[in-house]
Amino acid sequence: MTPLVEEPIATGGWPAFRMTNKLQIRRALLLLAILGAAFAGLGYRLVDLQILRHDELSKLAHGNTEREFRQAPRRGDILDVNGNILATSVAVKTVCADPSLIGNQPAAVAHVIAPLLQLNEAALAQKLTPRSFVSRNSNGEIVTNELHYVRLARNVPEETWQRISAAMTNLTFGVDETKLSRANREFFRNLRRHAVYSEADQMRVYPNGLLAGQVIGFPAVEETNVGGHFISKIVGCDGVELAMQKPLSGVAGWRVTETDKAQHELVEWRDEDVQARDGLNVVLTIDxxxxxxxxxxxxxxxxxxxxxxxxxxxxxxxxxxxxxxxxxxxxxxxxxxxxxxxxxxxxxxxxxxxxxxxxxxxxxxxxxxxxxxxxxxxxxxxxxxxxxxxxxxxxxxxxxxxxxxxxxxxxxxxxxxxxxxxxxxxxxxxxxxxxxxxxxxxxxxxxxxxxxxxxxxxxxxxxxxxxxxxxxxxxxxxxxxxxxxxxxxxxxxxxxxxxxxxxxxxxxxxxxxxxxxxxxxxxxxxxxxxxxxxxxxxxxxxxxxxxxxxxxxxxxxxxxxxxxxxxxxxxxxxxxxxxxxxxxxxxxxxxxxxxxxxxxxxxxxxxxxxxxxxxxxxxxxxxxxxxxxxxxxxxxxxxxxxxxxxxxx
The missing domain is CATH 3.40.710.10 (DD-peptidase/beta-lactamase superfamily)
Structure with missing residues (x-):
């Protein structure tokens, strides 16, 4: 009697299962290979960013947010032998603006502050208009940057600056701002608060006019471009102002700190803070x-x-x-x-x-x-x-x-x-x-x-x-x-x-x-x-x-x-x-x-x-x-x- 032999079923059984399992394994291996390559690439990127290019990228990052603020010392007075003031420094303001925060409103801003600064309104509006400039980055590459700093006026009295500040706070633009988008409302808020600002400065004053003028001398303003900002320093050009320049000048201080996108200091991120040392008073033999x-x-x-x-x-x-x-x-x-x-x-x-x-x-x-x-x-x-x-x-x-x-x-x-x-x-x-x-x-x-x-x-x-x-x-x-x-x-x-x-x-x-x-x-x-x-x-x-x-x-x-x-x-x-x-x-x-x-x-x-x-x-x-x-x-x-x-x- 011939034994019965069970035939495998064509639609199932072990051979079909074995084929399916191999395919899944291949797919899994492929997926693992892809994931491995991705993780390897990510790992290399992390090594590149954190180790290989750390110094370079850190410098670039700081360049975007780090800023050095210079603290100008007060220039010393010049006195006669009895203590009468012949030359002194009066605290004033330098009025500046960030055109990038003004957008399409330079005419409105100029209309309000030009009379206070006694400047031509049209010329001031042109100065406030946003614009870009071309420079080279640390790699020598040509890049385009927004202009964030223009100086509008020097030797502005404190009371005049207060009037300018109030005028900017109350500035209106002829639109219902409650109906504006959140982004537009933020734009107008930044314009009012940050677009026009002041920097501390000093002005040399000679209370007696002609008296001993040639002995005292006269000043000039020396400017240095620091990070796009012009730092002013009073220097003597004649007389005692020139001869005693070093003791009169004092020693500048500085702060190295982080800034926000509007270039304002983030005090909590201040790295260095060296106080300025004011100049000495020079007492003359002149009576x-x-x-x-x-x-x-x-x-x-x-x-x-x-x-x-x-x-x-x-x-x-x-x-x-x-x-x-x-x-x-x-x-x-x-x-x-x-x-x-x-x-x-x-x-x-x-x-x-x-x-x-x-x-x-x-x-x-x-x-x-x-x-x-x-x-x-x-x-x-x-x-x-x-x-x-x-x-x-x-x-x-x-x-x-x-x-x-x-x-x-x-x-x-x-x-x-x-x-x-x-x-x-x-x-x-x-x-x-x-x-x-x-x-x-x-x-x-x-x-x-x-x-x-x-x-x-x-x-x-x-x-x-x-x-x-x-x-x-x-x-x-x-x-x-x-x-x-x-x-x-x-x-x-x-x-x-x-x-x-x-x-x-x-x-x-x-x-x-x-x-x-x-x-x-x-x-x-x-x-x-x-x-x-x-x-x-x-x-x-x-x-x-x-x-x-x-x-x-x-x-x-x-x-x-x-x-x-x-x-x-x-x-x-x-x-x-x-x-x-x-x-x-x-x-x-x-x-x-x-x-x-x-x-x-x-x-x-x-x-x-x-x-x-x-x-x-x-x-x-x-x-x-x-x-x-x-x-x-x-x-x-x-x-x-x-x-x-x-x-x-």
Missing amino acids: SAVQHIVETALAEALQKHTPKSITGIVMRPRTGEILAMVSLPNYDPNKSGSITPEARNRVITDVMEPGSTFKIVVVSGALNTGTVKLTDQFDCEHGHFAFAGRVLHDAESHGILSVENIITKSSNIGAAKIGIKLGEQNLYHYASEYGFGQRTGIPLPGEARGILHPVKDWTKVSIAQIPMGHGVAVTRLQMLQAMAAIANDGWLMRPMIVSRLQERDGSVVQTYQPERVRQVVSEATSKLMIEALKTVATKDGTAAEAALKNYVVAGKTGTAQKVENGAYAPGKYIASFLGFFPADNPELCISVVMDEPKEGYYGGKVCGPVFRDIAERCASYLNIPPDPKLMTNAPPLVVENLNHRTQNP
Whole structure:
């Protein structure tokens, strides 16, 4: 019997199941492969972002949200010796805008704020219009960026900014904003709150206008582009503002922080915060009242004699402290845009042939070396002296004069003969020792050296010309410094214009002490020179108009023909008078110099009266005790008190 064999069913059974299972396995493997590749790609991307390109991408991310905010320090004040404010910084606002937040509304914004900023409305609307600019990113690729920062106005008072802020808050656009989409409502909210904003700034102010303008100097604004924002810094351009730039400036602070999309700081993400250190106050030796006295006297002389310029200096000979320094024409630092070269500080910038004031150099040198005595006599040749192929002249005819009378009468020929006797090397030595041909070292910019040629470059006639103030060029300050040395027992002092540096609360950081440069002549020689110089401001001297009622004056006149294009200019003179008082106990040394005066040109005639006016008023203001022998019953002069003109902020 044949066994029954069960046939497999074609529609089912093991072979069909096995085939189906293999297909599923293939599909699963394919899916696993795809998932594995995806995870591998994601893993590589994570490694790329977190490890391989971490520094680069972190820098880019910070570039989008990180910003450095600079904190400008307050610039220090400039004060006179009594604490009166000569220059100060006032807090103001710089008004800025983010055009990207203004959208299609620049006209509406400009219409509201242009009148408050006193700007042209159409021009302002153009400035507020959104726009893009092209730049390169950190990879050097060219990218397009929205403009987020424009500066609309500087030096805006706080009250004006408050009005602008209120106007922006209440700005309307002629639409019912309740019916707008959420995005549009957000746009208008950001426009009102953030599109126009302010940055803290400061403006330099000079409360006394013209007073001591050239000494104080004037400012400019230096700008630096930091991340698309212009950072402003006040820098000095002349005078003390320039010379003392570092202590006045202070040290800037900064914050490194995160910002939102509107470029406003997220305080909680602040990384660094370094506070600014305000600038120091600079206290000058200038006394505002003395400065006012000199400026007033020179302005009157300017009107009377119409010179091209006139200068005046008041110095304490014992210390070198300068109480006043004036050069007319001058300038108002508040109006720096209108300053011209004619308003420069000629006291230190311009050089001139000094004329007869230089006779103090040759005579004091000859006395100090024992070459002459005050009683020695010289033949002054009745006004004509031939030497080295040249004829030297005196303004008046003089015969035999003593050394003292050569000073009294200001004889050119007498001074030339003393110079010849002193010798070239000695004459050069004393001229150099008095500081000629060198800067005085006063901390003011633009000081000239003057001209004092070495002996090897002298001509045969130089030894006779230099003693009378020809063939040498000096600044007005150098000449006064030399005269002050004679008043100070022969000691040359460094001119002082800065007294001290102090914090805003008045605590002193640094004090500048009087500096002796060197002793040029002995105390005995200086006493002899003073005796000779006393005779100048007398009826027998060349500056009788400089005499004071209650003080003995020691001084010297100068009248120098101007040099133009290498030759002496006919009819053009520089007149001067330098003097100090009380002669035997000097308190003040004063210089007055006129360039091309009219209505007279002799130093004693045109500058002597100006010296007298300044000296009398300064003596009254400073309560300088009079010489007992000369006391009169004259009423004291009234000097304006300037303390009310400036107030500490």
